[in-house]
Amino acid sequence: MATKALEVSALTKTYGTTCAINNLSFSIEAGEIFGLLGPNGAGKTSLISILTTLEEPSSGGAKIFGHDVLTQSDFTKPLLGVVPQEIVTHGFFEVQEILQFQSGYYGVRKNQEHIDYLLNKLSLWDHRHKKVKQLSGGMKRRLMIAKALVHKPKLLLLDEPTAGVDIELREGLWDFVREMHREGLTILLTTHYLQEAETLCDRIAVINKGELCCLRPTREIITDLSRREIVLTTNSDRSFEHPLLVSQTQNQLKLLVPAKMQVGDILQDLGVTAAEIVDLQVKEGGLEEAMKFLLKGVRT
Amino acid sequence: MTWIQFWTLFQREISRFLKVVMQTVFAPFISSFLYLLVFGVTLGQHVQLNGELSYLAYLIPGLMMMGLINNSYQNSSSSIVNMKFTGDLEDLRVVPLSNQTIVWAMALAAWVRGMIVALVTWLVGSLFMYWQSGKLLGLAHPGIFLFFSLVAGLSFGHIGIAMALWSKTMDQLSAFSSFVLLPLIYLGGVFISLEKLSPFWRAVAQWNPLLYFIEGFRYSFLGYCNVSIERAMLISVFGLGFFYWQALRSLRPGRFSRW
Numbered sequence: 354m355a356t357k358a359l360e361v362s363a364l365t366k367t368y369g370t371t372c373a374i375n376n377l378s379f380s381i382e383a384g385e386i387f388g389l390l391g392p393n394g395a396g397k398t399s400l401i402s403i404l405t406t407l408e409e410p411s412s413g414g415a416k417i418f419g420h421d422v423l424t425q426s427d428f429t430k431p432l433l434g435v436v437p438q439e440i441v442t443h444g445f446f447e448v449q450e451i452l453q454f455q456s457g458y459y460g461v462r463k464n465q466e467h468i469d470y471l472l473n474k475l476s477l478w479d480h481r482h483k484k485v486k487q488l489s490g491g492m493k494r495r496l497m498i499a500k501a502l503v504h505k506p507k508l509l510l511l512d513e514p515t516a517g518v519d520i521e522l523r524e525g526l527w528d529f530v531r532e533m534h535r536e537g538l539t540i541l542l543t544t545h546y547l548q549e550a551e552t553l554c555d556r557i558a559v560i561n562k563g564e565l566c567c568l569r570p571t572r573e574i575i576t577d578l579s580r581r582e583i584v585l586t587t588n589s590d591r592s593f594e595h596p597l598l599v600s601q602t603q604n605q606l607k608l609l610v611p612a613k614m615q616v617g618d619i620l621q622d623l624g625v626t627a628a629e630i631v632d633l634q635v636k637e638g639g640l641e642e643a644m645k646f647l648l649k650g651v652r653t
Numbered sequence: 654m655t656w657i658q659f660w661t662l663f664q665r666e667i668s669r670f671l672k673v674v675m676q677t678v679f680a681p682f683i684s685s686f687l688y689l690l691v692f693g694v695t696l697g698q699h700v701q702l703n704g705e706l707s708y709l710a711y712l713i714p715g716l717m718m719m720g721l722i723n724n725s726y727q728n729s730s731s732s733i734v735n736m737k738f739t740g741d742l743e744d745l746r747v748v749p750l751s752n753q754t755i756v757w758a759m760a761l762a763a764w765v766r767g768m769i770v771a772l773v774t775w776l777v778g779s780l781f782m783y784w785q786s787g788k789l790l791g792l793a794h795p796g797i798f799l800f801f802s803l804v805a806g807l808s809f810g811h812i813g814i815a816m817a818l819w820s821k822t823m824d825q826l827s828a829f830s831s832f833v834l835l836p837l838i839y840l841g842g843v844f845i846s847l848e849k850l851s852p853f854w855r856a857v858a859q860w861n862p863l864l865y866f867i868e869g870f871r872y873s874f875l876g877y878c879n880v881s882i883e884r885a886m887l888i889s890v891f892g893l894g895f896f897y898w899q900a901l902r903s904l905r906p907g908r909f910s911r912w
Contacts, residue, residue: 409907430749441739454661454665455748457662
């Protein structure tokens with residue numbers, strides 16, 4: 354059996370009387386892009402803090418490529434690359450120095466070639482002699498990614514990497530993440546941008562108040578938990594009846610149907626003939642709707 | 654611990670204080686210069702010590718040790734406090750640096766800064782002394798000089814690490830510096846000889862651990878000091894061990910969060 358990239362087992366973390374993570378278990382296969390979603394305070398950052406040894410779990414544990422994060426951190430840390438949620442400003446140091454120090458912390462010598470590759474790849478080459486405070490928000494984010502990749506990790510933890518980043522840069526970062534993934538990197542992504550998770554992730558775990566609500570392939574979550582909006586315009590004056598019919602005005606019908614239902618079946622149930630159809634618009638439901646349903650049990 | 658990791662963090666720490674050299678080296682140099690001028694040259698002419706020893710010769714090793722202690726402490730503590738603000742401290746925990754690497758690399762860099770300040774103080778003090786008496790202040794025991802400078806620099810580098818990690822606010826950190834470190838330094842025999850104190854205060858001073866660092870260091874220059882040199886060495890080494898242990902204890906998960 355192939356070693357899992359990450360295996361979280363019955364993990365619990367409490368701060369005083371507050372339980373940030375409650376008996377959380379899941380695993381990530383090597384080579385996956387895995388999304389970890391949840392509202393603020395769900396426990397995502399606490400989990401990342403435990404994986405990176407910034408915090409100790411109250412009980413339970415986690416393994417990275419088969420090594421325990423608590424007792425074998427010498428093995429797990431070199432396997433991990435971490436892009437933190439908050440920017441690290443590094444005070445007096447320049448971009449190039451920061452990457453050189455980061456390489457050295459991992460015991461990697463003569464890494465200039467890879468540093469130059471990352472600087473070029475992430476469009477930081479022209480800014481390599483600048484201090485972090487002189488960089489734009491997007492450049493700072495890219496520097497955090499370069500730092501996380503400087504030692505060629507096998508598992509990349511991206512903790513809200515595109516928070517506060519404009520759409521163009523966000524898409525550029527997505528392309529880069531896909532490229533890293535193609536090169537064999539396993540990625541754990543936490544994000545509030547559901548479109549990001551929907552676009553990038555193979556599987557998604559949703560956590561709320563420290564507990565796992567759902568862990569399934571992204572497509573399945575959307576199909577099972579979101580709805581399609583079907584707007585049908587007919588040339589018929591007759592009235593239609595269907596349990597999923599939301600509104601009927603003149604010749605236009607609006608239906609909200611589970612995403613897994615086929616449009617053909619709906620039309621058949623309605624008893625609409627092809628000759629009666631003037632226009633048919635289908636708007637797919639997304640992860641956002643599925644998430645709201647999962648977390649609040651409500652439909653929007 | 655690999656040497657690459659140790660060397661990288663050591664280099665980072667050296668590079669950090671050299672980037673603000675005005676603050677870290679030149680400012681202590683100015684204060685040492687003023688102490689030497691005011692106390693050593695001007696007031697020192699009215700201070701009589703036993704034997705033929707001039708007060709300036711007595712003062713220089715004390716000021717050197719004061720600079721070494723202060724700057725070693727400040728280097729590691731201010732580095733960690735800065736890292737708490739910038740977020741670098743979290744990085745130190747995330748990367749595979751062992752606690753041993755962090756403690757020794759930061760303490761050694763703290764010693765380097767302390768030594769630069771101490772050596773500059775020696776140079777300036779010697780110039781004053783030459784100008785006053787036509788003599789330079791030489792070393793009587795180079796080995797003991799190296800021993801006490803290393804033990805003191807590393808010890809206070811370790812205290813700086815521990816205090817900066819334990820402190821939850823800047824106020825707590827500066828309280829230790831103002832209410833503990835500074836009085837101990839000033840009452841540790843930098844400016845005054847134990848011989849000049851009343852028997853009661855002489856007995857009290859024996860409980861000040863910094864007295865042994867300062868007097869031991871003075872012995873390396875003058876060939877004599879007010880405490881037994883063996884005792885001073887023993888207490889200093891015990892101090893180093895204790896402060897090293899405190900620095901290691903402070904490096905616990907949960908202490909690396911940002912301010």
